[in-house]
Every structure is written in structure tokens, then in C-alpha cells.
Amino acid sequence: MKVTDLDGAVKSSKAPAIARAAAILRLLGKADGPMGLQPIARELGLVPSTCLYVLRTLVGEGLVAFDQPTKRYRLDAGILTLARQYLRSDPFPGVVQSSLDKIASEHGVTALGVQISGLDHIIALAVSESEGNFSLSTRVGSRFPALISATGRCIAAFGAHDPARLRKRFDQLRWDNPPGFNLWKKQVEQARRDGYAIDAGHYIAGVTVLAAPVYTTSATPSHAIVALGLEGVISAAGPDRLGDTLRREAALVSASLGGGPSDG
Amino acid sequence: MKVTDLDGAVKSSKAPAIARAAAILRLLGKADGPMGLQPIARELGLVPSTCLYVLRTLVGEGLVAFDQPTKRYRLDAGILTLARQYLRSDPFPGVVQSSLDKIASEHGVTALGVQISGLDHIIALAVSESEGNFSLSTRVGSRFPALISATGRCIAAFGAHDPARLRKRFDQLRWDNPPGFNLWKKQVEQARRDGYAIDAGHYIAGVTVLAAPVYTTSATPSHAIVALGLEGVISAAGPDRLGDTLRREAALVSASLGGGPSDG
DNA sequence: CCTTGCCATTGCAAATATTGAACGCTATTC
DNA sequence: GAATAGCGTTCAATATTTGCAATGGCAAGG
Numbered sequence: 056m057k058v059t060d061l062d063g064a065v066k067s068s069k070a071p072a073i074a075r076a077a078a079i080l081r082l083l084g085k086a087d088g089p090m091g092l093q094p095i096a097r098e099l100g101l102v103p104s105t106c107l108y109v110l111r112t113l114v115g116e117g118l119v120a121f122d123q124p125t126k127r128y129r130l131d132a133g134i135l136t137l138a139r140q141y142l143r144s145d146p147f148p149g150v151v152q153s154s155l156d157k158i159a160s161e162h163g164v165t166a167l168g169v170q171i172s173g174l175d176h177i178i179a180l181a182v183s184e185s186e187g188n189f190s191l192s193t194r195v196g197s198r199f200p201a202l203i204s205a206t207g208r209c210i211a212a213f214g215a216h217d218p219a220r221l222r223k224r225f226d227q228l229r230w231d232n233p234p235g236f237n238l239w240k241k242q243v244e245q246a247r248r249d250g251y252a253i254d255a256g257h258y259i260a261g262v263t264v265l266a267a268p269v270y271t272t273s274a275t276p277s278h279a280i281v282a283l284g285l286e287g288v289i290s291a292a293g294p295d296r297l298g299d300t301l302r303r304e305a306a307l308v309s310a311s312l313g314g315g316p317s318d319g
Numbered sequence: 320m321k322v323t324d325l326d327g328a329v330k331s332s333k334a335p336a337i338a339r340a341a342a343i344l345r346l347l348g349k350a351d352g353p354m355g356l357q358p359i360a361r362e363l364g365l366v367p368s369t370c371l372y373v374l375r376t377l378v379g380e381g382l383v384a385f386d387q388p389t390k391r392y393r394l395d396a397g398i399l400t401l402a403r404q405y406l407r408s409d410p411f412p413g414v415v416q417s418s419l420d421k422i423a424s425e426h427g428v429t430a431l432g433v434q435i436s437g438l439d440h441i442i443a444l445a446v447s448e449s450e451g452n453f454s455l456s457t458r459v460g461s462r463f464p465a466l467i468s469a470t471g472r473c474i475a476a477f478g479a480h481d482p483a484r485l486r487k488r489f490d491q492l493r494w495d496n497p498p499g500f501n502l503w504k505k506q507v508e509q510a511r512r513d514g515y516a517i518d519a520g521h522y523i524a525g526v527t528v529l530a531a532p533v534y535t536t537s538a539t540p541s542h543a544i545v546a547l548g549l550e551g552v553i554s555a556a557g558p559d560r561l562g563d564t565l566r567r568e569a570a571l572v573s574a575s576l577g578g579g580p581s582d583g
Numbered sequence: 584c585c586t587t588g589c590c591a592t593t594g595c596a597a598a599t600a601t602t603g604a605a606c607g608c609t610a611t612t613c
Numbered sequence: 614g615a616a617t618a619g620c621g622t623t624c625a626a627t628a629t630t631t632g633c634a635a636t637g638g639c640a641a642g643g
Contacts, residue, residue, distance in 0.1 A: 064379060064380075068372070068375070068379065069601090070340070071599090072334045072337050073337060073376040073377060074376055077382065081400075084401055085404065091590075091591085102632050102633075103591075103632095104631080104632070104633080107592070108334045108631090109334050111332070111334075112332045112338055115338070116328075116337070116341040117436055117440075118341065126590080129409075130401065131405070131436075132444060132460075135406070136460045137398045137402070138399050139458055139460030140347075140394060141348065141395070141396070141399060142399070144347075144393060145393075145396075176381075178399060180396060195399060195403065196399040196401075196404075197400070272386065334630080335629090335630085336601090336630090356620075356621060357621080367620090367622090368603080368622080369601055372600080
């Protein structure tokens, strides 16, 4: 299906124009270059006239730039202003940064602070990369499916989600080396016991990922601290020690943000 | 008037829900903490029910976060994802960064690459701060009125705008030490001759600002390179040399982005 | 030079989002 | 402890946006 869940989002919402606008913004972001009206409308399954009105309004708001001679649209800097305001208002990036720096430098891995958005996806809010050698690079704002990799096992282990929904989401994931659902469930159990989750080459071949949950307000984790490294590097340094560090730092960050620790 | 130009934007548009959504996003960004439905609606002059539907859709899109127990709304990380995509698609920040670093380190000033959005405002897209001592700090995404300070004189000098509109905008500006309109016009003329503009303590007392226009596609400048420093620092180092540097770097950046130089 | 095809744009009818009042609820005040 | 005030939410009528078809303009191709 070419159209994502736009149809559903539009019909179920009482403000469909906004769902369309968001879809257009994401499409323009994904696109390699500026896009014309018709390609946008076709890609999203929108009527061109409606699409035109949406785009014009977005241009008026400074969120989309319009190139008059070529009649092409692209994202504009207004997005940046909102992003800056968001970063000023969310305490998590600032609180987690020092933990990430410590983890990255002491263990030679790339450390991420991510936000968990339900079962949909996770978003990287803070990043720290280890100095030397090769490091796996990610940028703030990157999005990943929620249930994939180590963070996914954390969400499943500590999130108290409906098993049926979990299974449905799980089946949609794309792994380099997919674990069977039963193996995955066992790993989720293991994560629940350990207080952190580990993904050894399933998500990305040759890359080991660890994650520990962070709690802010509710009893289900809202964020996570993640560590990525080449399989060899992490297994040499001892995944257990790294996992313990993650769990400890995650608990510290949880406490800083007023959230209760996991094990009660 | 508490309500900005929302009424105008809503009525003139064929997609008013989007204008409302953008206003809500900006309001949530400006606010000190999470906001309830009613304060948002009151501040923006919206009907609560409409506001509720807009907010729900924004939450569904991951642009706004909703705290169920307190029923409060705030910006969410989805904004960041869009911002990252924007930064990947706009070549200006990458191209201008090395120029800014050079200007900042050689002249001991804070250097900015800004985008010009018509006569409305300018947005900082790239920043470089000088190492030692105190430096004036600004962050990527910051917004300023278009006609203020040195950049404003650049826009007036090289932008080919309607004098009446210019005057109207000028009268709305807030300066620490407002220049009279006639003095300002003379300074604009001077900027046109020099190829760069200078604001000596008018915008912010004790701070000197210089700016030179960058051209990408059209004959009116789309971006600018800006340098800020304490009045004493800049007058000691020689504003002319700094201005010449700005003009030269701006021309280089213009060339890199395929734009024609100013003087033909 | 004419034709063809695609694109952006506009007008009109119909489906639909917006409005304003009413409801239940919580937290505050007397 | 009761009443009140404010909040978030729902519902039905209406003004509005949406969707479709037609228009005009541009560029490529014959």
C-alpha cells in the first residue's frame, strides 16, 4: 500500500486537514528534493485542489517554502523554530546527556537517549558517540519502529501492552536476522529479569544493541537509554557490565525526572 | 491585541485548521510549561471544542504530547524528526558553516547564517561562536523580526520592497535605541553602497551587529551572514575589515548556492 | 507551426468540520 | 460539608471546506 495510514488518520480525525498537513510535511522531508503539487497529491492519495490549499496555508505559516518559478515545495525553516522550542521545553535531553557521554566514552559505544511513542516508534532525542575508531552514527530526530531491536524488547518487557497488539506489530518489523516470535518472547522475559534488553545482530547484522527503560510519570517507560556497538567490540568489553551501566544510568535519569524505578 | 494575526490567517485561508494548528504549536513552544485545553483556546481566541479536535489530531501525529492524568498538552518529539529532515534538505547550513567558523575565530565574534522570510522575520540556521571570553549566544532556530538590526538594513537595501510596506513594518519594531526613520534610511543607503550593513547599539545596547546579503535563486537576498559582538570588541578590531570579510564570504556562499552576486 | 500531454489553478455542488450550548466531573471556596 | 466555578468533553445545526470537472498555460514532440 502506497498510502500509509493517512486514510485512517484523516477519516478518524475531526480535523483531517491537519492530518493531511502532517503527511505532506513528512513526505517533503523524506523526498530527495523539492516536489510539485501533483506528485505530492498522487503520493498521498489527495485531491490536487485540496493539496494546493493545504500547501498554501503551510507556506503562509512558514513551515513550507514555495519556489515561485518552478512551483515546487520543500520544508522551510519554521520547522526549526518549533524544534528549538521543543528542545527548550523537554528536560530529558539535558538530563540524559551526561549519562550518554559517560557510557559512550567508557565503553566505546554510541549512546542514545530515545523517547518511546506508544507502540508506534521511538525518536532519538540525544546522542553521544565514542571518540576513536569507527562509530555507528545517528542523529537527533531519527525515528525507528518501536518494537525493533533492544528498545523494542524493553517496551514489550516493561510496557504492559496487549499481547495481541504486540504480536501484530511484531509481524510488521523488518530485521536483518529476524528472531522467531517465541525466541523474541524469551528474550523479552530475560530483559524483564535483567532490567535491560539486548539485541545481538538481529536488527542490524554485526551490530549489538542494548537498552534500559527510563520512567518519568507513568508506570510504563516513556524513554530509554540505548547503546550500540559493533558485535565484536561489545562482546569483548562484556555486555553484562554495559547492561548494568545502562540500567544504573537509566534509574538515575528516571529519578532526576521524578519517575519511579522499575523494580518495586 | 492578544490574538496575533490568527484571525486573518484563518479567514483568508482555505485550510483554517492548519493555521490554527500552527498557532497552537507556536503557543505551546512559547509557553513555560504544559498547557490545558482552555488556556490554549482562550489565548488564541479559539472555540474550546475546535481546539480540542485540533489538539487530538496533533497528538495523533506525534507533534504534541498529551499528559493523561493532568490533561495538559506540550510539544512532542515529532517536531524534531521534521526538523532533522529539513536540515538534511537545505544546503545552506552546511555551506555556510565553514565561513561562520572562520569569521568567528578570526574576529572574535558570534557569526550567524540566517534565512530571510520576506518582511516577516529571519531565522538562524547556523551558528558559530568565538572561543574565548564572553560571547553573545544564539541558537539555531531563533527568530527575529525581519527589519531589525543590521540584517534589516540589508533586507531594505537589497530587497526591492515597497517603501510603504517597509515603513509600516519599521514602525512596529522594538529597539533599545530606536533610530529615526530618516537616519535609518541613510544607513540603508550606506549599506547599499558598502555591500554590508551595520547596527551600532541600536538593536541591543552595547552590541554591534553587521550583516551581508546572500543570494540563492532570485535577485533579492534569501539569506544573510551576520556577525555580532560587544561594541568595544568590534570597534577595536575595525568594523570595516569585518564588514569586508562578511561581504566576501557572503559572495562565496552565494556562488556556492548558484545565486548571482549583488552588484551587477 | 500545430498538437499533445501534463501541470497548476478555479468554480460549484455536496459532504463535512466548526460552532455554541449543554453535560458530567474535579477541585476549590465558603 | 455543600456549593460553586472551571475544566474537558459531547452533540446537533450550520457555515465551510472538500472533491470533482473544467480551464488556461507551459513544454515536449511531431
